[in-house]
Amino acid sequence: MTDGLLTSFETAALWLSVKVAFWAVGLSLPLAFTVAYILARGQFYGHGILNAVVHLPLVLPPVVVGYGLLLLFARGGPVGSWLQENFDVSLAFTWQAAAIASAVMAFPLMVRAIRMSIEAIEPGLEAAARTLGASAWRIYLTVILPLSLPGILTGTVLGFARSLGEFGATITFAANIPGQTQTLPLALFSVAESPGNEVAAARLAIIGVVLALAALLASEVLARRLARRLGRQERYSP
Amino acid sequence: MMTVDFQKTLGTFTLSATFAATPGRMTALFGRSGAGKTTLIDCLAGLTRPDTGEIINHGRVFYDAEKAINLAVQDRRVGYVFQEPRLFPHLSVKANLMFGAGRKQRSVEAQIGVEELLDLLGLHPLLTRLPHRLSGGERQRVALGRALLSDPEILLLDEPVSALDQARSSEILSFLQTLKGRLNIPMILVTHRVEDLLRVADDLVLIDNGKVIATGPLADVAGEAGFQSILGDDGAGSVFAMTVRNHRRTDHLSTLRFASGDLFVPLVEAAVGEHLHVRIKATDVAIAKDRPANISMLNILPAEVVEILGWQSGQINLRLRLPGGDVLWARITAKSASDLKITVGSKVYALIKAVALADPGILR
Numbered sequence: 001m002t003d004g005l006l007t008s009f010e011t012a013a014l015w016l017s018v019k020v021a022f023w024a025v026g027l028s029l030p031l032a033f034t035v036a037y038i039l040a041r042g043q044f045y046g047h048g049i050l051n052a053v054v055h056l057p058l059v060l061p062p063v064v065v066g067y068g069l070l071l072l073f074a075r076g077g078p079v080g081s082w083l084q085e086n087f088d089v090s091l092a093f094t095w096q097a098a099a100i101a102s103a104v105m106a107f108p109l110m111v112r113a114i115r116m117s118i119e120a121i122e123p124g125l126e127a128a129a130r131t132l133g134a135s136a137w138r139i140y141l142t143v144i145l146p147l148s149l150p151g152i153l154t155g156t157v158l159g160f161a162r163s164l165g166e167f168g169a170t171i172t173f174a175a176n177i178p179g180q181t182q183t184l185p186l187a188l189f190s191v192a193e194s195p196g197n198e199v200a201a202a203r204l205a206i207i208g209v210v211l212a213l214a215a216l217l218a219s220e221v222l223a224r225r226l227a228r229r230l231g232r233q234e235r236y237s238p
Numbered sequence: 239m240m241t242v243d244f245q246k247t248l249g250t251f252t253l254s255a256t257f258a259a260t261p262g263r264m265t266a267l268f269g270r271s272g273a274g275k276t277t278l279i280d281c282l283a284g285l286t287r288p289d290t291g292e293i294i295n296h297g298r299v300f301y302d303a304e305k306a307i308n309l310a311v312q313d314r315r316v317g318y319v320f321q322e323p324r325l326f327p328h329l330s331v332k333a334n335l336m337f338g339a340g341r342k343q344r345s346v347e348a349q350i351g352v353e354e355l356l357d358l359l360g361l362h363p364l365l366t367r368l369p370h371r372l373s374g375g376e377r378q379r380v381a382l383g384r385a386l387l388s389d390p391e392i393l394l395l396d397e398p399v400s401a402l403d404q405a406r407s408s409e410i411l412s413f414l415q416t417l418k419g420r421l422n423i424p425m426i427l428v429t430h431r432v433e434d435l436l437r438v439a440d441d442l443v444l445i446d447n448g449k450v451i452a453t454g455p456l457a458d459v460a461g462e463a464g465f466q467s468i469l470g471d472d473g474a475g476s477v478f479a480m481t482v483r484n485h486r487r488t489d490h491l492s493t494l495r496f497a498s499g500d501l502f503v504p505l506v507e508a509a510v511g512e513h514l515h516v517r518i519k520a521t522d523v524a525i526a527k528d529r530p531a532n533i534s535m536l537n538i539l540p541a542e543v544v545e546i547l548g549w550q551s552g553q554i555n556l557r558l559r560l561p562g563g564d565v566l567w568a569r570i571t572a573k574s575a576s577d578l579k580i581t582v583g584s585k586v587y588a589l590i591k592a593v594a595l596a597d598p599g600i601l602r
Contacts, residue, residue: 131285142326
């Protein structure tokens with residue numbers, strides 16, 4: 001039953017959580033950066049609407065988000081039937097569904113962090129780069145992207161943490177299947193539901209705390225290095 | 239040659255710019271803050287789009303409203319030094335300098351090599367540093383080097399020294415002075431400080447409230463009433479282009495020559511034959527009806543009153559024409575004017591104290 005320090009049940013939940021969080025953040029990061037850039041620098045009709053839509057998962061009950069995803073991705077749903085017809089794939093109740101649920105929930109936090117970083121970039125730098133002959137792409141890659149690294153880092157850590165803790169949307173959209181969609185919070189929920197499992201529940205809780213602490217410390221170290229390089233006083237850790 | 243002729247309306251403000259800038263010369267856009275100077279060079283750089291007109295540099299059309307041409311900023315080959323250095327904070331000085339150097343080399347390379355430019359600007363010891371480790375003056379030198387290394391076909395300088403202290407700004411200005419002799423492209427300097435103007439400008443474009451009110455060589459435009467009003471209460475005066483004639487080291491004096499005669503000034507650090515601009519404040523000029531004898535003033539120039547302008551209570555400005563045709567402004571009290579019976583056409587003598595012409599009145 002025990003696998004070194006952790007039980008196989010705990011190991012499965014831990015690795016599933018990390019895998020889900022990793023994919024959730026990895027998938028939404030490029031889109032989050034693009035949306036953050038559009039919100040930070042774009043002036044267009046519908047700016048406010050886009051901003052509101054992006055922030056929706058932050059204010060809606062997670063269960064509502066999960067239910068909405070379920071409707072979209074279910075076999076009869078618009079996205080679900082399209083995936084079924086073209087790729088013969090069904091996402092509902094799989095770990096990929098857990099990753100999508102986490103990605104949607106983490107998205108506004110990531111956009112906010114990255115947007116703040118982009119807004120902190122002196123707008124004059126882009127004009128200066130243009131007078132030096134740089135194309136829009138080159139400015140994006142050599143000026144905007146490196147200078148928003150602190151925000152990308154913060155966004156990644158926040159998104160990762162949000163994914164690790166995601167419960168409501170995941171359980172609604174991906175269900176609570178051990179070894180498949182049962183991430184740490186879901187496992188803790190299952191264990192705590194049945195009486196006499198206080199020790200097992202406490203162990204899962206501690207694993208969650210250690211994981212979150214490790215992520216925060218790692219981001220702190222990276223943020224300090226970045227800040228030193230840019231000669232800034234502010235700290236970028238969340 | 240760069241020819242500029244365009245209009246741009248921003249809200250209730252209309253900028254209307256018509257002038258030409260000659261390669262190898264420093265053309266100063268001079269005017270009060272808010273006169274539209276920065277908007278003007280932003281239009282030249284392509285950062286702001288004019289409404290009508292055209293901008294052509296050395297045969298290349300930057301902007302032509304009728305032909306619907308608006309060349310992108312990155313294709314204009316402008317070297318733009320902004321008021322603040324705008325260095326890329328995550329890149330070393332070297333990477334900043336080389337940011338625009340990827341462009342196909344055309345003109346500057348032939349005139350100033352990279353090594354020489356780094357020497358002139360004293361950038362060698364700074365190459366590996368990050369911008370936040372530099373002083374304000376160092377940053378602006380890097381910004382200048384970066385603009386020049388991008389091999390521009392026109393150099394735009396927007397108040398490049400206004401944020402620096404006296405010593406640092408003096409450094410940059412003497413570099414610009416050196417640069418003029420080496421660079422055969424139009425150079426345009428935006429400034430609101432008459433000191434900067436006297437140091438480096440060859441030609442002047444006078445801008446007031448969005449309109450170009452005078453253009454021409456510095457000493458010519460400096461005589462205009464519009465220039466006087468921009469200079470304001472303390473600054474009003476005349477500017478002359480002069481040549482060093484000789485030095486009288488024992489008397490600690492130099493003689494400068496201009497079209498209207500010779501002028502004694504405290505010894506200047508300039509070689510005989512060198513050209514410099516001399517500014518004579520209106521308040522440093524006194525007027526006499528007859529040629530005075532036994533007087534301490536070394537500089538006595540015959541003049542004719544061509545215009546009398548009321549200044550403020552009890553004071554008036556006299557516009558004088560010197561024998562060589564130069565314009566000299568003098569400010570005297572209304573009482574002296576009436577005591578001396580000064581009217582337009584009066585023949586007078588302008589008296590200028592040599593000690594009033596010490597630096598920074600004289601600037602190369």
